[in-house]
Every structure is written in C-alpha cells, then in structure tokens.
Amino acid sequence: MSDRNPPPSNRQLLILLAIVLGFIALLFFSLSSLLDWAISQIPISLEQKLGELIVPLYQEQAKNSPEQDSLNRLLDSLEYHLDNQSGQKRDYKILYITQSTVNAYAVPGDTIILFEGLIKAVQSENELMMILGHELGHFHHRDHLRSLGKSLVIKIVIASIFGDTGTLASSAGIAIETISNSRYSQSQEYQADQFGLMLLNKTYGHVAGATDFFNRLSQKETVNWDFLATHPASQRRVKKLKKIINQNQYKLGQKSPLKL
Known part of the structure; x- marks a missing residue:
C-alpha cells in the first residue's frame, strides 16, 4: 500500500x-x-519622562564634580547656538563617569553620558566640542530613540515568540544595554557629524580640531576602543567632514586647550 x-x-x-x-x-x-x-x-515631554526611568541608573555612576560642572558649561555654550527646533523645551546635561571607557552617547532625557577615558583621549577643547555637537545632532534627529526603539521591539518580539517573560520584565536593563551598545546607521552618523560641525563653527567662528579626534581614531582601528565599536570607520568620517568644510567654506582657526 x-x-x-x-x-x-x-x-x-x-x-x-x-x-x-x-x-x-x-x-x-x-x-x-x-x-x-x-x-x-x-513629544519631547514624553521622551523626558522616559529619561526619568533611565537616567537615574547612570546618575548612580556619576558624581557631582568640578570636571562635570566644567563640561556642562561647555555644553551650554553649544546649546546656546541651537535653533528653536533643536533646543525647544530641552535642558541638555552631561553625566561624567570616571571610567576608562573611551565613549560618549546620547540618552533619552536630554542627557549625554561622557566617560573619563574619552576626555583623556582628546587633545583640545575643540575636539571635545565636536563630539558633544555630534551627540546633540543625534538628539536633533532623534536617532537615540530610533536605535533604542528598534532594539527593544526586536527583543520584545523574540521574547514574545519564545515566551521569555524574564526579558520583558527586565526592559529597563535591556534599555541600558541597548543604549550603551547602540550602533547608528552610517547616514545617521554622518548627519550627526554635519550637525556637530555646524555647531562648532557657530560657537568658535571656525572648525579647527573638527577632524583631529577621528584622525587619531583611524590610526587606532586595531585598538579596542568602545567608540570604534559603535561608530563607522574614522577615515571615511574624516573625508566626509573635509568635504563639508570645503563646501561650506568653513574657516580653520586656533584651537583652545581643554581645561577642566
């Protein structure tokens, strides 16, 4: 049969x-x-409410210090040059964490997490301001929310399919992990670089130091820097930045020493 x-x-x-x-x-x-x-x-107000759940977990690692106050004064000088759309109802601040990690990233709640390792890696105030302007660019384009949202949706969908309720219950922990390891698309990074360059020029009247940090990164591609793990190849970024500088005829002036 x-x-x-x-x-x-x-x-x-x-x-x-x-x-x-x-x-x-x-x-x-x-x-x-x-x-x-x-x-x-x-709405920005809802994003700030989300930040109230996430930022305190970073505040436990960051303590008030003269260095953090100085960094926030530098951030204020950049924030002063934001247009109404970028700065509306915002109150940007830096949380300075004294760890050797070479990284900085934007967190919902108008907060930039900045590590001591990155401060030791920069060689001028202008380099640091370019990095801070870059992070403000992510806020402007809301890249930090997109990265967090997509990662959380993927993890929640997978957890729902396989019944991992523990993953769903620890969503705050997932958010922290996602933010610290977030990787934006190249277009998002280049847009943030362009935004940071614009702010640097408005703040100093020139863009000296804009490419210095990334130039040194390109020589350390084999080094285990956290910044390298979450950002595109540095040589490409330098080429893009130089092209934007030429297109906008930005001037190159005198760099300022970093004093904290």
Whole structure:
C-alpha cells in the first residue's frame, strides 16, 4: 500500500523556510517603518519622562564634580547656538563617569553620558566640542530613540515568540544595554557629524580640531576602543567632514586647550 502523504522534499522545505524568513523580514521592516513614524510623533515631554526611568541608573555612576560642572558649561555654550527646533523645551546635561571607557552617547532625557577615558583621549577643547555637537545632532534627529526603539521591539518580539517573560520584565536593563551598545546607521552618523560641525563653527567662528579626534581614531582601528565599536570607520568620517568644510567654506582657526 503506497504512502499517500510522502515526506516533503528538501526543495519544499527550503521553499517553506524562505517563505517564513521572508514573512519575518517583512514584519520587521513594517515594524521598523511604523516605529520611525511613531518616534517622530513622540513629544519631547514624553521622551523626558522616559529619561526619568533611565537616567537615574547612570546618575548612580556619576558624581557631582568640578570636571562635570566644567563640561556642562561647555555644553551650554553649544546649546546656546541651537535653533528653536533643536533646543525647544530641552535642558541638555552631561553625566561624567570616571571610567576608562573611551565613549560618549546620547540618552533619552536630554542627557549625554561622557566617560573619563574619552576626555583623556582628546587633545583640545575643540575636539571635545565636536563630539558633544555630534551627540546633540543625534538628539536633533532623534536617532537615540530610533536605535533604542528598534532594539527593544526586536527583543520584545523574540521574547514574545519564545515566551521569555524574564526579558520583558527586565526592559529597563535591556534599555541600558541597548543604549550603551547602540550602533547608528552610517547616514545617521554622518548627519550627526554635519550637525556637530555646524555647531562648532557657530560657537568658535571656525572648525579647527573638527577632524583631529577621528584622525587619531583611524590610526587606532586595531585598538579596542568602545567608540570604534559603535561608530563607522574614522577615515571615511574624516573625508566626509573635509568635504563639508570645503563646501561650506568653513574657516580653520586656533584651537583652545581643554581645561577642566
């Protein structure tokens, strides 16, 4: 007696697998597009409420210090030159964490996390201001929310499929991990660089030092710096920045020493 239901062939299994993977990819693409639109509609006040849940976890690591006060004064001088759209209802601040990590990143709640390792890596005030302007660019374009939102959606969807309720319950911990390891698209990074360059020029009247930090990074691509892990190749960034400088005819002036 012949088998009326023969086992599926390898070809049929591959076709089925391709259909399932295509459906999952379409689902994530749709969620990503919907998320981008939703984030553009989030009021700043709601983002700041989100920050009230996340920022205190960083505040435990950062203590008030003269260095942190000096860094916030530098940030204020950049914030002064923001237009109404970028600075509306914002109150940007720096939390300075005395760890050797060479990194800085934007956190919901108008906060920039800045590590001592990065301060020791820069050689002028202008270099640091370029980095801070870059992070303000992420706030302006709301890249930090997009990165956080997409990562959380992916993890929550996976947790829902596999029933990992522990992952859902520890969403605050996931948020911290996601922010500290966030990697933006190259277009997002270049837009933030352009924004930082614009602020640097408005603050000093020139853009000296804008490419110095990234030039040194390009020589350390084999070094385990956290900044390298979350940002695109430094040589490309330098080329892009030089092109923008030439296009806008920005001047090169005298760099200022970093005094904290």
